[in-house]
Amino acid sequence: MVKARHRRAIIAWWPILLPIGLILASEYKLRSRAGDQSIGGSVDATILLEIGVYGVVALYMYRKFGLRPPRRRAPYVLLLAWGFACYSTLSALWTLYPTFALVRGTQMLTVAAVCHVIATRAGIADLRRLAHVFILLVLGSVAIGVAMPFPRTPQTVDRFNWLYVHPVSAGIFLGVAVLLVAGFALPGGLPRKWPLPAYLAAGVVLSGALVATGTRGAAGGCVAGLVVMLLLARGARGRAEFLMVAVPSATVIGLGFSEQIIAFATRGETVEQLESLNARTDLWTLAFDAVAAQPLFGNGLSSARGLFLEEIGLGGGHNAFVNVLVEGGAFGFILFCTLMLVIITTLLGLTRTRETRPEAAMLIGMMVFFIVDGFTTEMVAAPANVASVWLYLVVAWTYLLARKPAEAKARLVDGRLSRAT
Numbered sequence: 001m002v003k004a005r006h007r008r009a010i011i012a013w014w015p016i017l018l019p020i021g022l023i024l025a026s027e028y029k030l031r032s033r034a035g036d037q038s039i040g041g042s043v044d045a046t047i048l049l050e051i052g053v054y055g056v057v058a059l060y061m062y063r064k065f066g067l068r069p070p071r072r073r074a075p076y077v078l079l080l081a082w083g084f085a086c087y088s089t090l091s092a093l094w095t096l097y098p099t100f101a102l103v104r105g106t107q108m109l110t111v112a113a114v115c116h117v118i119a120t121r122a123g124i125a126d127l128r129r130l131a132h133v134f135i136l137l138v139l140g141s142v143a144i145g146v147a148m149p150f151p152r153t154p155q156t157v158d159r160f161n162w163l164y165v166h167p168v169s170a171g172i173f174l175g176v177a178v179l180l181v182a183g184f185a186l187p188g189g190l191p192r193k194w195p196l197p198a199y200l201a202a203g204v205v206l207s208g209a210l211v212a213t214g215t216r217g218a219a220g221g222c223v224a225g226l227v228v229m230l231l232l233a234r235g236a237r238g239r240a241e242f243l244m245v246a247v248p249s250a251t252v253i254g255l256g257f258s259e260q261i262i263a264f265a266t267r268g269e270t271v272e273q274l275e276s277l278n279a280r281t282d283l284w285t286l287a288f289d290a291v292a293a294q295p296l297f298g299n300g301l302s303s304a305r306g307l308f309l310e311e312i313g314l315g316g317g318h319n320a321f322v323n324v325l326v327e328g329g330a331f332g333f334i335l336f337c338t339l340m341l342v343i344i345t346t347l348l349g350l351t352r353t354r355e356t357r358p359e360a361a362m363l364i365g366m367m368v369f370f371i372v373d374g375f376t377t378e379m380v381a382a383p384a385n386v387a388s389v390w391l392y393l394v395v396a397w398t399y400l401l402a403r404k405p406a407e408a409k410a411r412l413v414d415g416r417l418s419r420a421t
Contacts, residue, residue, distance in 0.1 A: 014064070015126035016133050018057050018114050019389055023134075025053035026107075026384045027173075029164040032153070050384075051103065054110050065117055075402070077346060078119060080339040081395045085112035087332055088301050088383065095300025095327075096307070104302055108383035115392035119399040124359075127397050131180045132193055135202060138177040141165075142209045160212035168377050171215030172387050175222040175369050178206045182226055183362030186233055190359055221372035229365030232351050233358045283308055287322045291329070298329030304378070320374030320381035336381055339395075343367055346398055356401050363394055363401070 029046055074082075089105030092098055118126070145162030152159075159167040184190045185199035192199070210219055290299055290307055299307065304317045304326040317323030324336045344367050350360035370380040370391060379387035 014060070015118050015122040016130045018060070019118075019130065019393060020133060020137065021053055021057060022107075022111060022114065022384075023137075023386050023389050025050045026389070027165055027169055027386050032151075032164045054107050054384075057114065058110050061113055061117055065121065075399060077339070077342050077395055077398055077402075078116060080335065080342055081115060081392060082112055084332070084335045084339055085109050087335055088328060091298060091300040091328060091332070092302075093300070094297070095303045097300075097302050097305075100306075101301040101303075104383040108388070111383070111389055111392050115396045118393070119396035122396075122400075124397070124400050124404070127393070127400065128190060128193075130393070131184075135177050135180055135206075138173050139202060139205060141170075141173065142205060145170075145209070159214040160209060167213040168215050168218070169379070169386060171210060171213045171218030172373065172377075172379060172385075174206050174210040174213065175218040175225070175373065176366065176386070176390055178203060178210060178222050179225050179229065179362060179365050179369060181206060182229060182365075183233075183358065186230075186358065188234060188358060190362065217373045217376035218369075221369040224372045225365035225367075225369035228368045229361045232361035232364060235354075235357065283318055284322055287317055287319075287326050291325050294329055296329045296331060298325070298327045298332055301327055301383075303327050317378045317381075318376060320370075320378050323378035324381045340367065340371070343394060343398055346402055350398075350401055356404055359397075359401055363397055366390070366394055 031044070031046055085108045088108055089102075092101035092105045095101040141162045145160060150161075150163055152161075156167050161167045161170045165173075181199050181203045182189075184192050184194075185196060185203060210222060213219075286308060287304070290303075293299070304323050307326070308317070317326055321333065321337075324333045328335070344364060347360040347364045347367070350356040351364070370387060373387070374380050377387075379385045380391050382388060
């Protein structure tokens with residue numbers, strides 16, 4: 001009896017353990033490799049472990065859920081998420097790096113499958129639990145980074161991180177965690193599992209660590225996401241109250257901490273580095289040459305990393321939209337942008353309903369974070385990383401949130417019919 005209850009408790013945690021497992025396998029490394037080793041380097045134990053975790057997740061989903069056809073028509077947001085994942089994997093057929101691309105494409109399909117089963121087999125309460133587990137994971141990671149700093153590269157010697165997670169990836173972890181904390185800490189926000197002071201303390205620690213990473217895209221995206229969340233989370237009255245507090249506060253902060261803000265934005269770089277955005281403008285010039293060569297269907301999955309490593313020594317497009325254009329061409333770019341647009345418009349519609357407004361506002365804030373951060377890093381448009389996993393989790397969350405008003409309306413109609421009969 002006790003064993004059966006224990007087994008049911010473990011099974012109930014699958015919506016949390018599967019995505020957390022994928023994030024850990026994709027991002028947490030105990031070794032560092034040169035950038036040119038990511039495409040053509042040898043397979044080591046860390047890579048085998050990452051592939052093995054994805055394989056275990058895929059096998060678990062097959063054993064638990066099988067390959068049954070859907071019982072009802074999937075909404076556009078899920079169809080677009082699957083469409084982008086399938087097209088990206090298909091593009092491995094014409095990439096210059098087919099082996100690496102096939103592995104990444106399979107990982108992307110696994111993430112899409114996890115998103116689908118969470119959307120169709122789990123509930124919003126599971127995603128709220130996942131949010132709390134993720135916050136604890138990031139807080140624990142910050143503690144590891146403070147207690148056991150690992151060797152740094154010359155480019156990241158003054159930037160905070162943990163293990164061998166790059167500060168850019170660490171910034172994404174922290175930005176997402178800050179937005180999740182804000183969603184639970186806001187008055188009238190998501191249902192809390194902890195006391196309010198715990199959320200406030202977590203927010204202070206995570207925000208401080210985010211600034212310490214020196215990741216300007218993640219910090220700017222987090223600020224933009226928080227502003228949008230606060231403007232939408234409490235309706236018209238909440239917007240007025242927020243503006244009354246935010247405008248004078250921003251003025252005081254801007255005047256009182258202008259030197260620190262400028263130092264964070266410039267990060268000690270030369271004028272030439274700032275003008276080229278750390279060689280990103282040179283990289284984007286090469287990117288548009290690659291797009292011109294294959295404008296319709298692109299150069300294939302993972303081609304951006306390989307092409308730019310060979311030409312300029314930087315891997316990836318360092319911009320989500322440029323990365324999609326290079327790898328997926330116009331077709332992949334339209335798929336990706338349409339997916340982002342449908343998520344945001346669906347959530348905007350949900351902010352009109354009081355029951356779903358705070359949660360929808362938080363998810364819109366996360367989408368704004370991904371878009372702003374996406375101007376300096378390609379993570380959200382690339383497979384097997386924390387940003388892409390969370391993008392698909394937002395898809396599942398949006399689907400489940402959109403069903404709440406429809407289910408409430410259906411229950412109301414059924415109640416009226418039963419009373420009438």
